[in-house]
Amino acid sequence: MNLFKRAWWRLTAHPGKSLMLVGLFFVICTLVLSGFLIRSAAARAADAAKERVGAVATMQLDVNGLLASGKGQKPEGQQGGVIGSEGDLRRSLVDKICESSVVASCNYSTDGGAFPTKSGKLHQPVPPPAGQDSTGTDLFSVSGIRDLDAVKEFRNGDSRLIAGRGITPDSKPDEIVVEERVAKDNHLKVGGVLKLKVGELPGPGQKPDTTEHPFKVVGIYKNSTADTGSYLPAMVDPANRLYATPDGGSVLMGKGDRGTALSSATFTLKDPADLDRLxxxxxxxxxxxxxxxxxxxDKQYKALVGPITRTAGFATVTVWLVALAGTVILALIVASSLRERRKELGILLSLGEKKPRLLGQHLVEVVACALLAVGLAGACSGLLSQTIGDKLLAGEVSSARQDADDSTPEADYSNSTPGGPSPKEDGPEPISSLDIRLTAADIGRVGATGLGIAALATLVPGSRVLRLNPRDILTKGD
Structure with a gap:
């Protein structure tokens, strides 16, 4: 007799046991499919975060590395060490690295100062206290930047252009952007000229550099920090922050004759895993x-995907545990069923039925229940996955925010602009929602998992059938 017919008769003759198998498979397949869906949603979210944030690699001078290489002069006694030209990060080198295929965007900057001139006075509404030596602080703060729009003060709204234009990669070396108060104090307008001197103090026995370098004012901006009404060193007053090109900043650092020297360079990677290639x-x-x-x-990337990665990890563990537990439980049920059906097996064997076909009949019965359960699981898992995933993710996000509140703030060196982190800039918000999508591939995977469980749970205990003969089954009842 056809084993498929016998399997059908068995399933319809014992609807209670058939429904029990379908229910068990439904629970297994639903949980496994939910785990797959959560993992897939987490992977999509992580990929989106990579594209949105990437990872910022920073390149700058390591003084200890320079001294260890023998290219810098180590300090002797109370004399300071000399960095020299070997410690200059050249823009020509950085531009070559920016062409790397793993770099999505790059930026670089110089940090320095500039001494005022008669035509370029500092904004200092309150003079320094009598007797205080302010020689080292009475100068402009100059940031040589590649793109003004990338400066964090302009990104977060602390500063905004009110006239002219900003610094761009196409700006000429002598272009500069000044703050509104400095512009008023020096009667400067867009198109005017601001003369500055190199902001480096002379060494012992050296004369100060009195050369005045002219810069064309191409933009005027306004900083939201108002004057305090008390003395503030000019260099730390936001009103005295000037934005020049990297070439101009290098000139005011006294390094213009050696090519453009940068303080640091940053490279935004397309993928945080591309650091070694960079x-x-x-x-x-x-x-x-x-x-x-x-x-x-990669602090931002980790902050974004940390909770969702942990949620995906939990879903993966759940898939394995459910699959393993389901296999064991189903194997016990099949083994119990085989013992109950020992007379049926003995009669069929005595009638000449082959042992593999008997085992195949049980496999067909279990697989039929599994296929029905997979279909039901596909209809129900979307909503269940969304609910379970959102609750798990909400717990992880809450934990991540609590950890962030309890942690000690630290400087974010991934910032591509000078001046350190802004206290007004909050860290990136973790991904707090899952985009659950049920696809044919997910159904295929859970179907393959369900069929694999069915095969293991049937073949392992059912292999005992291959070792029996009709006489032993019918006479010994085992």
Whole structure:
């Protein structure tokens, strides 16, 4: 007799046991499919976060590495060490690294100062106290930047252009952007000229550099920080912050004759995992990574995907545990069923039925229940996955925010602009929602998992059938 017919008769003759198998498979397949859906949603969210945030790698001078290489002069006694030209990060080198295929965007900057001139006075409404030496602080703060729009003060609204335009990668070396109060004090307008002197103090026995470098004012901005009404060193007053090109900033650092020297460079990677490739490309471009190491701060990416990654990890563990537990439980049920059906097996064997076909009949019965359960699970898992995933993720997000509140604030060196982190900039909000999508691939995977469980749970205990003969089954009842 056809084993498929016998399987059908068995299932319809014992609807209670058939429904029990369908129910068990439904629970298993629903939980497994929910785990797959949560993992898939987490992977999509992580990929989206990579594209949105990426990872920012920072390249800047390591003084200890320079001294260890023998290219810098170590301090002797009370004399300071000399960094020299070997400690300059050249823009020409950085531009080559920016061409790497793993770099989505790059930025670089110089940090320095500039001494005022008769035509370029500081904004200092309150003079320094009598007797205080302010020689080292009475100067402009100059940031040589590649793109003014990338400066964090302009991104978060602390500063905004009110006239002219900002610094761009196409700006000329002598262009500069000044704050509104400095512009008023010096009667400057867009198109005017601001003369500045190199903001480096002379060494012992050296004369100060009195050369005045003219800069064309191409933009005027306004900073939201008002005057305090008390004395503030000019260099730390936001009104005295000037934005120049990297070339202009290098000139005011006294390094204009040696090419454009940068304070730091940042590279936004397309994928946080591409750091090693970036380093290889930097070496190929001629960079000495012992002197100018490249470090990555993927803090934003981790903050975004941390909770959802942990949720996906929990879902993965759940899939394995459910699959293992389901296999064991189903195997016990099949073994119990085989014992109950020992007379049926003995009669069929005595009539000449082959043992593999008997085992195949049980497999067909279990697989039929599994297929029905997979269909039901596909209809119900979407809503269940969304509910379970959102609750798990909400717990992880709450925990992540609590950890962030309890942690000690630290500087975010992934910032591509000078001046350190802004106290008004909050960290990135973790991903707090899942985009559950049920696809044919997910149904296929859970179907394969369900069929695999059915096969293991049937073949392992059912292999005993292959070792029996009709006489033993019918006479010994085992």
């Amino acid at each position: 380093r290889d490309d930097a070496r190929a471009a001629g960079a000495d990574l012992k002197i100018f190491p490249i470090t990555v701060n």
